[in-house]
Amino acid sequence: MTALPATPAPATSLPAAYLPGPVNPPARLLMGPGPIDADPRVLRALSTPLIGQYDPVMTGYMNDTMALYRQVWATTNEATFLVDGTSRAGIEAALVSLVRPGQRVLVPVFGRFGHLLTEIAHRAQAEVHTVEAPWGQVVTPAAVEEAVVRVRPHLLAVVQGDTSTTMCQPLEDLGEICARHGVLFYTDATASLGGNPFEADAWGLDAATAGLQKCLAGPSGSAPITLSPRAVEVVRARSRVEAGIREEGDADADDPIRSNYFDLGMILDYWGPRRLNHHTEATSMLYAARECARILLEEGRQAVIDRHALHGRAMLAGVRGLGLQVFGDVAHKMHNVVAVEIPAGLDGDAGRAAMLADFGIEIGTSFGPLHGRVWRIGTMGYNARQDTVLLTLAALEQVLRRGGVRVPPGGGVDAAYAVYDEVRAP
Amino acid sequence: MTALPATPAPATSLPAAYLPGPVNPPARLLMGPGPIDADPRVLRALSTPLIGQYDPVMTGYMNDTMALYRQVWATTNEATFLVDGTSRAGIEAALVSLVRPGQRVLVPVFGRFGHLLTEIAHRAQAEVHTVEAPWGQVVTPAAVEEAVVRVRPHLLAVVQGDTSTTMCQPLEDLGEICARHGVLFYTDATASLGGNPFEADAWGLDAATAGLQKCLAGPSGSAPITLSPRAVEVVRARSRVEAGIREEGDADADDPIRSNYFDLGMILDYWGPRRLNHHTEATSMLYAARECARILLEEGRQAVIDRHALHGRAMLAGVRGLGLQVFGDVAHKMHNVVAVEIPAGLDGDAGRAAMLADFGIEIGTSFGPLHGRVWRIGTMGYNARQDTVLLTLAALEQVLRRGGVRVPPGGGVDAAYAVYDEVRAP
Structure with a gap:
C-alpha cells in the first residue's frame, strides 16, 4: 500500500468560462507520415x-x-x-x-x-x-x-x-x-x-x-x-x-x-x-x-498498392532531384513514406514550419536518433496522387532555396515527372 | 507455457468478394438508454x-x-x-x-x-x-x-x-x-x-x-x-x-x-x-x-440539466398515463431514462420490434434480471425534447393497443402535456 497524498482543500473556484467557436481548421495538405487527409x-x-x-x-x-x-x-x-x-x-x-x-x-x-x-x-x-x-x-x-x-x-x-x-x-x-x-x-x-x-x-x-x-x-x-x-x-x-x-x-x-x-x-x-x-x-x-x-x-487491392508504389517512387525521385539524401535502405522502404536527410545548415523544424505556415503542407519530423536529422514525407491513402507529389516538391524547392540550400531549379518536379512519364509511355 | 494448437494448414482460399453500398441507415429516433441520435x-x-x-x-x-x-x-x-x-x-x-x-x-x-x-x-x-x-x-x-x-x-x-x-x-x-x-x-x-x-x-x-x-x-x-x-x-x-x-x-x-x-x-x-x-x-x-x-x-450547464429533468418528468408521467408500472425507486431515477415494466401477456421484444420497424423509434431492453421484464426509454441529449417525448408516447400507445393491452386512449400524451402545461402556466 502506498500512502495517499494529503487530502486537498475543498475547491473554492470555478473553471474559467470559455466558449470557443466551432472547429474550422485551415486548409492543409497532410504529406507527413500520417495521419493524412481523410478521403x-x-x-x-x-x-x-x-x-x-x-x-x-x-x-x-x-x-x-x-x-x-x-x-x-x-x-x-x-x-x-x-x-x-x-x-x-x-x-x-x-x-x-x-x-x-x-x-x-x-x-x-x-x-x-x-x-x-x-x-x-x-x-x-x-x-x-x-x-x-x-x-x-x-x-x-x-x-x-x-x-x-x-x-x-x-x-x-x-x-x-x-x-x-x-x-x-x-x-x-x-x-x-x-x-x-x-x-x-x-x-x-x-x-x-x-x-x-x-x-x-x-x-x-x-x-x-x-x-x-x-x-x-x-x-x-x-x-x-x-x-x-x-x-x-x-x-x-x-x-x-x-x-x-x-x-x-x-x-x-x-x-x-x-x-x-x-x-x-x-x-x-x-x-x-x-x-x-x-x-x-x-x-x-x-x-x-x-x-x-x-x-x-472499389479501386482494387493491387491497384491501390500499385498507386502507392508509383507515387512513392515519384516522391523518392523528386527529393533526390532536389539534391536531398534519402535515409535508410531504400530497397526496403515502404511505398508510402520517405525519410530525407535535412540539409546541413538548415533548421529542420523551421523548414517544416515554413512548409506548413506558408504553403499549407505538412511534412513530418521523426523520433529519437532521427529527430532533427530527417524529414518524413508521406504519399499515402487519399494523398498518394500526382498533384500532391508535384505540389509538395514545388513547395519544398522554394523552402530549401529560401533557407539557403542550393537546389537545382525544378529538379524535384522534373524527376517526379520523369517517373510518371515512364509509366505513361506507350 | 501453454502448448499451442497445431499449426493450421496453409490457406488455400480467398476471402469472399463482397462490396456493399455506402452506409445509408433508415430514419431512426433513438429513445433507448443510449446511444441516442447525435446532435x-x-x-x-x-x-x-x-x-x-x-x-x-x-x-x-x-x-x-x-x-x-x-x-x-x-x-x-x-x-x-x-x-x-x-x-x-x-x-x-x-x-x-x-x-x-x-x-x-x-x-x-x-x-x-x-x-x-x-x-x-x-x-x-x-x-x-x-x-x-x-x-x-x-x-x-x-x-x-x-x-x-x-x-x-x-x-x-x-x-x-x-x-x-x-x-x-x-x-x-x-x-x-x-x-x-x-x-x-x-x-x-x-x-x-x-x-x-x-x-x-x-x-x-x-x-x-x-x-x-x-x-x-x-x-x-x-x-x-x-x-x-x-x-x-x-x-x-x-x-x-x-x-x-x-x-x-x-x-x-x-x-x-x-x-x-x-x-x-x-x-x-x-x-x-x-x-x-x-x-x-x-x-x-x-x-x-x-x-x-x-x-x-452554449445552452448552459444548468439549463441542460433542467431540460433533461423536464422531459424526463414528462416521459415518466406519460408512461404512467398509459397505465404502465415504472421500475425502481423513482425518487432516485436519472432524469434521462425510465424503466417501465412490460405489461403481462405482451412479448417485450416484439413490442420493441414493432416500435422500431413500424414507427422508426428505438426503445431499449435491459440486462440480467431485468431482461424481458422492463423496457428502458431514454430522453437524453439531443432527444430530450417535447416532440420526441410525445411521438414516443403516441407510438407506444398504438403498439400496446395492437398487442392487446388495455390503454387509456391518449393517456400517455395527455399526461405528458400536463407536465409541459404546468411549466408553461403563468
Whole structure:
C-alpha cells in the first residue's frame, strides 16, 4: 500500500468560462507520415446519423465491415473486426489477449515502433526479447530464426512498416519460421496496410492490427484486427463473460485476460452471433472504417498498392532531384513514406514550419536518433496522387532555396515527372 | 507455457468478394438508454477535414477541449482530457492507472454497470469488495461509510447513473466520507453526465469518466476524463516514458501501470505541454467531443440539466398515463431514462420490434434480471425534447393497443402535456 497524498482543500473556484467557436481548421495538405487527409467520402460517412447498436441495420454494417476487412487483410479469418481505439489500442488488444504474463515474446526492433511493441508486451508482463537491426535497415529471416531458436518465444511480434525509419520489414518468410517452431505470429501493419503488399493467410499470420489514418485514408480512432483460428483458440482459452450479463454455463476462466476493454474474446462475442454487450460500438468510426475498406476495394487491392508504389517512387525521385539524401535502405522502404536527410545548415523544424505556415503542407519530423536529422514525407491513402507529389516538391524547392540550400531549379518536379512519364509511355 | 494448437494448414482460399453500398441507415429516433441520435452539429463536426496531430491549430483544439470539459465537469482540474475509446475505455484507464495490483477497491453495486466496475478492477488485479443494493435502489452514504471503514479501500469506485436500472446514485456525501478515510474517489458518469447534477470539485471527486453517447449528444468512441491533482500524483508515481522516445532523466518506474494505452501519465504527457507522442489522437472524435461540450455550454450547464429533468418528468408521467408500472425507486431515477415494466401477456421484444420497424423509434431492453421484464426509454441529449417525448408516447400507445393491452386512449400524451402545461402556466 502506498500512502495517499494529503487530502486537498475543498475547491473554492470555478473553471474559467470559455466558449470557443466551432472547429474550422485551415486548409492543409497532410504529406507527413500520417495521419493524412481523410478521403472526403470517409468524412461524409462520419457525418451519417447514428443508429442503435443492436439495430438490425447496425448488425448488417458490422457484418459488412468484417467481410470488407477480410478482403483488405487477404484472409478467410472469421475473427476479423475492429477494436474501438487508435492503432495502438489494436496492438495492445492483440498482445494482452494472446500473451499470458511470463510468456516469452520476441520482437524484431528496427525503429521506434518496434520499441513500442516491446513496451506494450512489457506492460502485459511478458518476458520480452529483441532482435535488433540498425535504424534504416530491416531484420533478416535468418536473424529472426536464430533468435526464435534461442528464445523459443510464444509469440513473434513484428512491425511491418515502421514509419520512424520508413522501413518495411519483409514478412513473407517469417510465417514459415513461426510454423516450424510453433510460434504465434503477429504483425502491426498500421503504417503499411493498403500501401504495401499484405497477405494475412498466405504469410501465415495469426494476428494483425492496423489503423485507418495511413494508407486507408481515414481518421485515427479505429483499429482493424484479424485473428487466425489458432489465435482465437488461444484467446478463447482465457474467456470470461462479464458479471452482470453472465449466464449459467458461460465461460469464467480463472486466469482471464488482464484487460476488459482489450479482451478479444469479449469483443468477439460482441461482433459474433451472440452479440453479447461489451463496449458500445463507436458507430461513427465504424462508418468511417467501413467506408475506408469500400474505397480501397472499389479501386482494387493491387491497384491501390500499385498507386502507392508509383507515387512513392515519384516522391523518392523528386527529393533526390532536389539534391536531398534519402535515409535508410531504400530497397526496403515502404511505398508510402520517405525519410530525407535535412540539409546541413538548415533548421529542420523551421523548414517544416515554413512548409506548413506558408504553403499549407505538412511534412513530418521523426523520433529519437532521427529527430532533427530527417524529414518524413508521406504519399499515402487519399494523398498518394500526382498533384500532391508535384505540389509538395514545388513547395519544398522554394523552402530549401529560401533557407539557403542550393537546389537545382525544378529538379524535384522534373524527376517526379520523369517517373510518371515512364509509366505513361506507350 | 501453454502448448499451442497445431499449426493450421496453409490457406488455400480467398476471402469472399463482397462490396456493399455506402452506409445509408433508415430514419431512426433513438429513445433507448443510449446511444441516442447525435446532435446534427456534432455530425457536421465529425465531417471536418483532418489536420496533423502536432499542427498548432490541433494543439489549440486540444486545449479548447480541456477547457470546455473543465466546465462540463465543474472542475478546475488541469488534468481534464479525452481517452480515445468508448466510455468503457475511460473506466479502464482510470482504474488501471489509479490502482496497483493487490490494492483494495470498494464498489457499490446496484446494477449491471457496478458489476462492470468490479470486473474491470478484477482484471487490474485489485482486491475488489462490494456493497450491494437491490436493483432498482441506490446505496446509502451510511452503507458506503460502513463498508469503507470495514474494507479500508484505496479507491471507492461508483457508477453515478446505472442505465441497467435507471438509478442515479447520490454522490454529494461520498466525497466527504472518502476524504475522512483517505480514500480515492472515482465515479463513472457515462450515462448521467449532462442530464443530471454533477460537481467534480464540490463533491470531492478524484477521477470521473464519461462517454459522449448519452446526454452529451454525440457518438460513442471518446471518453472525457478528469483527474484531481491528488489523482495525478498517484498516476505520476508510476510514470514511464516509453522506449523509442525516452530521453535522459525521463521517468522509468519499476512498477509501471500495466497498460500502455491506458497509462494516464503518458496520455497526460501527450495532452500537456510536453506533447510527447503516445497514441495518434482520434481527430474526428475529438472534433465531436469538442462540439458536444460547446453545445452543452452554449445552452448552459444548468439549463441542460433542467431540460433533461423536464422531459424526463414528462416521459415518466406519460408512461404512467398509459397505465404502465415504472421500475425502481423513482425518487432516485436519472432524469434521462425510465424503466417501465412490460405489461403481462405482451412479448417485450416484439413490442420493441414493432416500435422500431413500424414507427422508426428505438426503445431499449435491459440486462440480467431485468431482461424481458422492463423496457428502458431514454430522453437524453439531443432527444430530450417535447416532440420526441410525445411521438414516443403516441407510438407506444398504438403498439400496446395492437398487442392487446388495455390503454387509456391518449393517456400517455395527455399526461405528458400536463407536465409541459404546468411549466408553461403563468
